[in-house]
Each structure stands twice: as C-alpha cells, then as structure tokens.
Amino acid sequence: MKKGVVALACPRPRPFWSRTREKTKTAGRRMLPYLLIAPAMVVLFVFLLYPIGYMVFLSFFEWNMIKPMEFVGLQNFITMFKDPAFFQTLLNTLQYTFFTLLFGMGLAILAALFLKKNTRLNRFLQSTIFMPYVMPLVSVAFIWMWLMDTDYGLLNFLLQTLHLPTVDWLGSTSVAMYSLILVSVWKCVGYNTLIILSAMQAVPNYLYEAASLDRAPARRTFFKITLPMISPSLFFLTLMNLIACFKVFETVNLMTAGGPVNATTTLVYSIYRDGFQFYKLGYASAEGVVLMVIIGICTLLYFGVLSKRVHYR
Amino acid sequence: MEKIVLKDVAKAYGKNKPVIEHLDLTIQKGSFTVLLGPSGCGKSTILRMIAGLEKETAGEIQIDGKSMKGVDPGDRQIAMVFQNYALYPTMTVRGNIEFGLKNMKIEKSERQKRIAEVAKMVNLEEYLDRMPSQLSGGQRQRVALARAIVKKPSVFLMDEPLSNLDSKLRAQIRTDLIELYRKLGSTFVYVTHDQVEAMSMGTDIVLLENGQIRQHDAPIDLYNLPANLFSARFIGSPPMNILPIQATNGSNLTRPMAAAHVGMRPEACMISVKRPAANGRMLHIDGELVTREALGDQTLYKVQTPYGQMQVKSFSSQLIPYGPVTVSAEAANLYFFDEGEQRIDMQARSVSAL
Numbered sequence: 001m002k003k004g005v006v007a008l009a010c011p012r013p014r015p016f017w018s019r020t021r022e023k024t025k026t027a028g029r030r031m032l033p034y035l036l037i038a039p040a041m042v043v044l045f046v047f048l049l050y051p052i053g054y055m056v057f058l059s060f061f062e063w064n065m066i067k068p069m070e071f072v073g074l075q076n077f078i079t080m081f082k083d084p085a086f087f088q089t090l091l092n093t094l095q096y097t098f099f100t101l102l103f104g105m106g107l108a109i110l111a112a113l114f115l116k117k118n119t120r121l122n123r124f125l126q127s128t129i130f131m132p133y134v135m136p137l138v139s140v141a142f143i144w145m146w147l148m149d150t151d152y153g154l155l156n157f158l159l160q161t162l163h164l165p166t167v168d169w170l171g172s173t174s175v176a177m178y179s180l181i182l183v184s185v186w187k188c189v190g191y192n193t194l195i196i197l198s199a200m201q202a203v204p205n206y207l208y209e210a211a212s213l214d215r216a217p218a219r220r221t222f223f224k225i226t227l228p229m230i231s232p233s234l235f236f237l238t239l240m241n242l243i244a245c246f247k248v249f250e251t252v253n254l255m256t257a258g259g260p261v262n263a264t265t266t267l268v269y270s271i272y273r274d275g276f277q278f279y280k281l282g283y284a285s286a287e288g289v290v291l292m293v294i295i296g297i298c299t300l301l302y303f304g305v306l307s308k309r310v311h312y313r
Numbered sequence: 314m315e316k317i318v319l320k321d322v323a324k325a326y327g328k329n330k331p332v333i334e335h336l337d338l339t340i341q342k343g344s345f346t347v348l349l350g351p352s353g354c355g356k357s358t359i360l361r362m363i364a365g366l367e368k369e370t371a372g373e374i375q376i377d378g379k380s381m382k383g384v385d386p387g388d389r390q391i392a393m394v395f396q397n398y399a400l401y402p403t404m405t406v407r408g409n410i411e412f413g414l415k416n417m418k419i420e421k422s423e424r425q426k427r428i429a430e431v432a433k434m435v436n437l438e439e440y441l442d443r444m445p446s447q448l449s450g451g452q453r454q455r456v457a458l459a460r461a462i463v464k465k466p467s468v469f470l471m472d473e474p475l476s477n478l479d480s481k482l483r484a485q486i487r488t489d490l491i492e493l494y495r496k497l498g499s500t501f502v503y504v505t506h507d508q509v510e511a512m513s514m515g516t517d518i519v520l521l522e523n524g525q526i527r528q529h530d531a532p533i534d535l536y537n538l539p540a541n542l543f544s545a546r547f548i549g550s551p552p553m554n555i556l557p558i559q560a561t562n563g564s565n566l567t568r569p570m571a572a573a574h575v576g577m578r579p580e581a582c583m584i585s586v587k588r589p590a591a592n593g594r595m596l597h598i599d600g601e602l603v604t605r606e607a608l609g610d611q612t613l614y615k616v617q618t619p620y621g622q623m624q625v626k627s628f629s630s631q632l633i634p635y636g637p638v639t640v641s642a643e644a645a646n647l648y649f650f651d652e653g654e655q656r657i658d659m660q661a662r663s664v665s666a667l
C-alpha cells in the first residue's frame with residue numbers, strides 16, 4: 001500500500017541501469033525500429049555520407065591516383081582562392097544560376113497565369129510545355145547544338161531569312177553562356193509551370209471573391225493574394241532550380257566544353273576537368289567542398305525563410 | 314423605400330435545370346432581411362447574385378433603383394461576410410481590414426482612424442497585428458465583420474456567418490449582430506438555414522423552397538400566420554402538427570369547406586391522460602404516448618395518433634405517464650390548409666358547421 005503511494009508521488013522513470021527485467025523483455029522490441037531502417041541507413045552511408053566524408057578528406061591531399069597521397073593541409077584551398085580562373089568559374093555559375101532562375105520562374109509564372117483556365121486547349125498546352133522536362137538532357141544538348149550551329153543551324157537560318165545578323169551561338173565568349181541559359185530555361189520552364197499552376201489552382205476561390213468585393217484591381221490581386229499564397233511553391237522551386245543550376249554539367253560538357261576561353265566553365269565542369277582530365281583529385285575535391293558549402297547555405301536559407309513565410313498555414 | 318429589387322430573376326448553372334426561376338423580391342432600405350430555407354433552396358445563390366459574384370441568367374437586379382447589370386462586385390456599395398470568413402491568410406488582421414480601404418484609395422490617416430474605430434467596435438484591438446491562423450473561430454468571425462463594417466457599405470450581405478461557431482458563441486454573436494444592425498442602420502441581407510437566427514435577428518424573413526419564395530413576412534407573422542404548409546412546418550421548433558382534416562371529424566368544430574389539412578403548434582396543444590368532455594371550442598385527439606423529453610422548463614411529448622404522429626410542448630412540470638393520452642387544442646389555435654397546401658384565412662373563410 002505504502003509502496004504504491006511512493007510510486008505515485010515520484011512518477012519519474014527509473015534509470016536505465018535499474019530496468020533489468022524490462023530490459024530483457026523489451027530489448028528486442030526497442031531494437032526493432034533500428035533494424036527496420038538499417039538497410040536504408042546502409043545505402044545512405046555507403047553512397048552518400050562516406051563519399052562526402054572522403055571528398056572532404058581528399059581536399060587536404062594532393063593525389064593524381066598514381067602517386068601516393070600527400071597531405072598538403074589547406075594548400076588546395078589557398079591555391080584555389082588565389083586563382084582568378086576559379087573566381088571566373090564561380091561568377092559563371094552565378095550568372096548561369098541567376099538568369100536561369102529569373103527567366104525560368106518568370107516565364108513559368110506567366111505561363112501558369114495563362115494556363116490557369118481549365119480548357120481543352122490549355123490541357124494540351126500543359127502537357128506540351130512539360131515535354132522538355134522528360135527529355136534526357138544529353139539529347140536535348142545535341143538538338144540545341146544542331147539548332148545553334150553557326151552555318152547550318154535553324155536559329156541562324158531564321159535570323160537570315162529575317163535579314164538580321166547571325167549569331168555565333170556557342171563560339172562567342174559573350175553569347176555562349178546565354179545560349180546555355182536558353183537551353184536550361186527551355187528545359188525547366190515546363191516543370192516550374194506545372195508546379196506553379198497546381199499551386200495557383202489550390203488558392204481557394206473565395207479569396208478572389210473577397211478581393212473582388214474589396215475592389216482589388218487584377219494586378220493587386222495577383223501581388224497581394226496569388227503571389228503570397230503560392231510563395232511556398234515558389235520557394236521550393238527556387239531551391240530546386242538553384243541546386244540544379246549549381247550542378248549544371250551535361251550541357252556545358254557537350255555544347256561548349258567550358259569554352260570559349262573558359263567563358264562557360266561552371267563549378268561542376270571545373271571539378272570534372274581538374275579531377276578527371278588533369279588528375280588533380282585533391283584540388284577537385286576542394287572545389288567540391290566549396291560547392292557543397294554553397295548549396296548547404298542555400299538550403300539553410302531556404303528552410304529559414306520557409307519557416308518564416310509559411311506560418312500562416 | 315426599396316433598397317434591392319430582384320425582377321424576374323433566373324439562375325441556371327450550365328445547361329442544368331435552373332435553380333431559380335421567375336424570382337421577384339424587394340428588400341426594403343434599412344431592413345434586416347433574412348433569406349431562410351433548407352439547403353439547396355437557392356438562398357446563397359440569391360445573395361451571391363446580389364453581390365455580383367454570380368451572374369443572373371435572366372432578369373434584373375437593382376440596387377438603389379439602378380440596374381446592376383455589368384457592375385463589378387466592388388462597385389456595388391456592398392460588403393459581404395462569408396461562411397468561412399474568407400480572410401486573407403497571408404495578411405495580418407490589420408492588413409485584412411485595410412485591404413478594401415487601400416483599394417478605395419482612402420488616405421492613410423483616415424484608414425487608421427477607421428480601423429481603430431472598427432477594431433474597438435468588434436473588440437479586436439489587441440489582435441490587429443496577428444495573423445488569421447493565430448485566431449480562434451469567434452475572433453476570425455469578428456475580423457470578417459470588421460472588414461465589412463470598415464468599408465461603410467450601404468448593404469451588408471452575410472452568408473451563414475455563424476454556422477462555423479459553437480452554439481454558445483453563436484448566441485453571443487447573434488446579439489452582437491442585432492446591436493450592430495441597430496447602430497449602423499444599414500440594410501442587412503442575411504442567409505441562414507437556422508430558423509432561430511432568422512426569427513431572432515430578422516425584421517423580414519424570406520422563406521424559400523426550391524428557388525421560390527414561399528412567404529415573405531415579419532418573423533411574428535411568419536409564426537402566427539403561415540401562408541402554407543411549408544411555412545407552417547419550417548417555422549417553429551418542434552414544427553407544427555399537420556393532420557388530415559379527418560382528424561376533426563366528429564369534433565363539432567367549425568371548419569372551412571375547402572380544408573384538407575388541419576394544423577396546430579405543439580406549444581398550443583395540451584396533453585392529458587383523461588379525455589376532457591367534448592365541447593365546440595376544443596379539438597381532442599386520442600393517441601398513445603411514444604416518447605417524453607423533459608428539458609427542465611418544458612417537456613416534449615411525442616404521441617402516436619390514428620392520423621399520424623403529433624408533438625406537444627408542455628410547460629407543466631407534471632410529467633404525463635406513458636400510455637393512452639389525449640391531445641387537445643383550442644379551436645382558435647387551429648390552422649386550416651386547402652388542397653393546394655395554402656392556408657385558409659379564417660376571416661374570409663366559408664364556414665360549414667358539422
């Protein structure tokens with residue numbers, strides 16, 4: 001009786017070392033969840049965490065895959081930050097990312113506004129605009145190379161028929177980057193449109209009714225109601241596009257090979273070239289660490305902003 | 314003076330059968346008109362047509378004598394309170410209230426003055442900088458009201474604004490709305506399916522069924538003088554007992570020739586164990602007591618009679634035991650309805666003594 005009262009008075013759980021009987025009874029049960037997630041964790045570790053760790057490890061060494069590894073401390077990073085070509089690479093990547101985001105999102109919002117009305121034509125256009133997204137990037141790159149060919153390409157042919165000066169799409173230092181951006185926007189705009197469209201269709205109609213009773217003109221309704229309501233989707237797309245842009249490789253490799261004169265060398269292409277063409281694996285790893293940090297910061301920013309912006313839900 | 318006039322209005326969605334046809338309705342200036350009816354009777358559609366959110370398929374709607382054809386909702390001098398409040402979730406309470414004013418291009422100092430005024434009126438002063446998601450249902454309701462009031466509209470349209478609140482809050486906001494109506498003196502058009510709301514707040518009730526007006530009257534007249542069987546059954550809780558006219562056979566009562574149904578309100582009925590002596594002024598119907606609900610101040614009885622079930626509301630604290638009973642009603646409290654379910658006016662009736 002008295003024992004029961006004491007137990008009631010201090011409901012604190014007993015420390016783990018005194019739970020002998022419970023332990024044997026429930027040890028199996030307590031291990032079960034860990035057992036169940038083990039396969040996933042193994043995959044995660046082998047293919048994600050271990051390579052990342054190894055990359056960070058490699059970035060402190062000099063290694064060409066033949067000679068033994070040589071520890072150089074922060075030398076790779078120092079060399080990198082002293083190299084103007086590296087900054088050119090970073091700038092190129094930022095330029096590519098900025099314009100792809102700007103046009104990829106901007107055009108997608110306009111397209112979504114246009115396609116919002118559920119008509120038969122719009123449903124057809126929706127699937128059409130989505131098509132580039134399902135095409136493999138390598139074939140896309142080849143098609144665009146063909147279109148952008150200086151002498152035989154369709155784009156220059158069209159310019160010529162309109163009596164406009166032709167453009168050296170992939171061979172000019174000032175144009176090549178924008179050509180890559182064009183391809184990237186063309187590829188991502190359909191996906192973005194689809195996501196934005198579904199977000200717009202999820203905005204309850206009564207908000208628009210309330211706005212019309214509040215005499216809100218169309219533009220104000222868009223900026224004050226539609227845009228804030230779809231902002232979670234916009235943020236999501238921004239992050240996804242941002243990461244995809246920072247990782248751009250296929251089009252650069254196939255269409256310009258980083259040229260002309262490094263005008264289109266982006267971070268990932270630079271990593272590839274330093275690592276697997278010049279066999280400077282330590283240096284390439286250091287570049288990889290920089291990329292990882294940039295994407296990490298973007299992701300943190302995203303979640304910081306998101307948690308602030310979406311609390312109305 | 315009439316404020317809103319609907320002339321021969323019809324509404325159909327797509328190619329479906331019209332939900333409203335040949336509707337004529339006049340709403341007086343300064344009235345609190347309640348559109349009352351069961352769900353699907355078209356009451357919300359009427360309200361939304363007045364607001365301009367739905368376009369009438371045929372007919373004309375006038376506000377202040379002017380046709381509203383092609384006039385945007387924002388230009389109709391109206392404000393609407395939605396059933397789900399329709400607050401802008403991305404704006405603060407202040408932003409919600411201010412949005413309409415900004416669109417009306419009202420100056421900042423005036424805006425602030427009006428917001429302060431209205432916030433005080435609906436007790437929202439402390440919540441102005443909160444987001445709607447941080448408010449309770451009742452508070453959101455008040456924001457929706459504030460958003461409507463601040464625009465100083467000449468007509469308030471309310472679409473079941475209380476249906477998402479619990480019963481206690483509903484009763485409170487009901488009295489608040491009556492106070493608001495008296496204070497503002499604007500025209501209110503209020504949609505509900507709840508007769509208590511209609512009776513307690515309305516100065517006019519428009520009773521609707523299947524897109525048609527069954528009766529348009531003051532609440533007390535709707536209760537005392539139902540125009541037809543539908544009104545009689547809809548108003549009152551529990552509803553009026555309606556029996557076939559055969560129930561009056563052999564009762565020695567005067568009844569109109571055309572009568573097909575006889576009705577009596579449960580609260581006008583008496584219930585007793587012993588059958589009282591017959592006289593010319595009372596109707597007695599024998600039956601069997603089926604259920605009994607004692608609510609404290611009143612007791613509801615359900616009685617099975619040969620003519621159908623009847624309900625009796627008794628204010629006596631003496632409970633009647635289960636078993637055979639007699640339901641009685643005074644002749645003056647009887648309503649007679651004809652074949653077409655219309656009430657027969659007892660002043661102009663043609664009497665046939667039986």
